[in-house]
Amino acid sequence: MTTSPALDLAEAQKRLLGRISPLGSERLPLSDALGRYLAEPVMAVRTQPPADLSAMDGYAMRAGDFVGPWNVVGESAAGHPYLGELAMGETIRISTGALLPRKAGAILLQEDADRRGDTLSTLNGEVATARHIRRAGFDFEDGDTLLSNGHLLNAQRIALIMAGGLSQVAVHHLPKIAIMETGDELSADPGNCTKHQIPASNGTMIAALARPLTSQIDLIGPVADDPAALSEALGKVEDVDILVTCGGASVGDHDLVRPALEAWGAKIDFWRVAIKPGKPIMVARRGRQLILGLPGNPVSGYVTAFLFLLPVLRAMAGAKQCLPQSVMMPLRGKMPVGGQRLELQRGRLVNGHAEPLHQQDSSALAALSQSDLLILGPRHGPARTSGAMVECYQLQNGGIA
Ligand SMILES: Nc1nc2c(c(=O)[nH]1)N[C@H]1C(S)=C(S)[C@@H](COP(=O)(O)OP(=O)(O)OC[C@H]3O[C@@H](n4cnc5c(N)ncnc54)[C@H](O)[C@@H]3O)O[C@H]1N2
Numbered sequence: 198m199t200t201s202p203a204l205d206l207a208e209a210q211k212r213l214l215g216r217i218s219p220l221g222s223e224r225l226p227l228s229d230a231l232g233r234y235l236a237e238p239v240m241a242v243r244t245q246p247p248a249d250l251s252a253m254d255g256y257a258m259r260a261g262d263f264v265g266p267w268n269v270v271g272e273s274a275a276g277h278p279y280l281g282e283l284a285m286g287e288t289i290r291i292s293t294g295a296l297l298p299r300k301a302g303a304i305l306l307q308e309d310a311d312r313r314g315d316t317l318s319t320l321n322g323e324v325a326t327a328r329h330i331r332r333a334g335f336d337f338e339d340g341d342t343l344l345s346n347g348h349l350l351n352a353q354r355i356a357l358i359m360a361g362g363l364s365q366v367a368v369h370h371l372p373k374i375a376i377m378e379t380g381d382e383l384s385a386d387p388g389n390c391t392k393h394q395i396p397a398s399n400g401t402m403i404a405a406l407a408r409p410l411t412s413q414i415d416l417i418g419p420v421a422d423d424p425a426a427l428s429e430a431l432g433k434v435e436d437v438d439i440l441v442t443c444g445g446a447s448v449g450d451h452d453l454v455r456p457a458l459e460a461w462g463a464k465i466d467f468w469r470v471a472i473k474p475g476k477p478i479m480v481a482r483r484g485r486q487l488i489l490g491l492p493g494n495p496v497s498g499y500v501t502a503f504l505f506l507l508p509v510l511r512a513m514a515g516a517k518q519c520l521p522q523s524v525m526m527p528l529r530g531k532m533p534v535g536g537q538r539l540e541l542q543r544g545r546l547v548n549g550h551a552e553p554l555h556q557q558d559s560s561a562l563a564a565l566s567q568s569d570l571l572i573l574g575p576r577h578g579p580a581r582t583s584g585a586m587v588e589c590y591q592l593q594n595g596g597i598a
């Protein structure tokens with residue numbers, strides 16, 4: 198067990214992620230791959246668009262034949278191409294997404310066209326133009342790399358892969374985790390708490406955060422502050438990739454989690470990171486299993502799950518980008534002089550400004566629930582007032598857009 202000073206946040210995250218490898222992979226139909234990370238690059242097996250198309254509803258004519266009038270000789274609708282070849286002075290009706298006929302090279306918008314029978318002329322001095330043509334392969338070509346591995350499959354990437362001609366992808370497995378809540382004061386039933394009890398809310402909160410990045414979540418507890426109870430509970434988590442404990446991470450007489458984990462065979466990697474809230478976070482390993490000991494205070498648990506658990510889940514799931522990305526925003530309000538720990542103040546996003554909430558207690562769930570941001574107050578940094586640019590993590594999507 199280390200008694201060395203608390204680690205810096207970036208150093209602790211680097212140390213944690215440096216020892217994680219992605220899980221194995223499987224091939225899935227695209228319809229089941231949402232939220233997974235690519236295990237292989239994806240190459241297009243077709244060209245998009247496959248031929249020159251019209252981007253607008255209107256009329257197609259030869260390149261250079263911009264002014265008219267023209268003779269309307271046919272139609273190309275989406276899925277029903279015109280098979281002939283256009284001569285100068287000829288035009289066809291064309292719809293958005295329809296193939297251009299041979300020799301066509303300009304489009305006149307429907308709004309700019311005056312059609313009388315089969316004779317077409319322009320309105321208001323407008324002319325036909327090549328601007329409304331989508332050229333074959335401008336989006337991608339057969340053989341192009343559409344996405345490299347490590348990309349998250351979101352709605353738009355699933356559409357891209359499908360348009361590329363593929364119906365399956367290789368993705369990494371998602372980790373299995375267990376979340377164990379500990380503490381004699383915790384009640385599993387929020388509607389049935391005595392004066393000395395509070396509802397056990399951290400496990401459900403962390404499960405909700407982790408859900409999109411996991412294949413299985415076992416919620417265990419609340420487990421009593423008792424070595425035998427902890428040991429029995431730990432016996433149930435042999436199969437998971439990650440064990441998350443909530444509470445009992447500090448220095449109190451009833452903080453029994455660390456000794457129980459050590460008795461179970463876990464080796465502590467590090468304990469304490471210089472962040473506020475969340476300082477007593479602990480990282481340990483037991484064989485291939487990773488253990489994250491999160492502090493019990495609800496806000497501390499949330500912040501450490503955001504900064505450590507989500508990045509670890511992404512790394513196991515094969516993500517290229519694991520850490521949340523910060524953005525700079527103008528401050529509205531005040532930030533105090535920085536202390537020994539990096540502060541992660543809960544704040545709201547108000548008209549493009551980062552506004553710290555008044556209530557910054559690490560147990561305050563009402564304030565946490567109003568937060569959109571973590572506003573960073575660097576260690577030993579200066580006090581800041583409205584207008585100063587501050588670094589922030591957006592809480593939505595785990596800080597990763
Ligand atoms: N003398 C010191 N005391 C404390 C220190 C310290 O350095 N020296 N660190 C403080 C900090 S910082 C934190 S954070 C807390 C973390 O303590 P623990 O991880 O040991 O958490 P507990 O004592 O078990 O609980 C703290 C608080 O959170 C509530 N809690 C716990 N689990 C849950 C849960 N599953 N759902 C909802 N609420 C939960 C618990 O009732 C306590 O109120 O230690 C400080 N103390």
Ligand code: MOO
Pocket residue numbers: 472473474475476477492494496497559
């Ligand atoms: O770090 Mo504790 O999380 O300050 O309350």
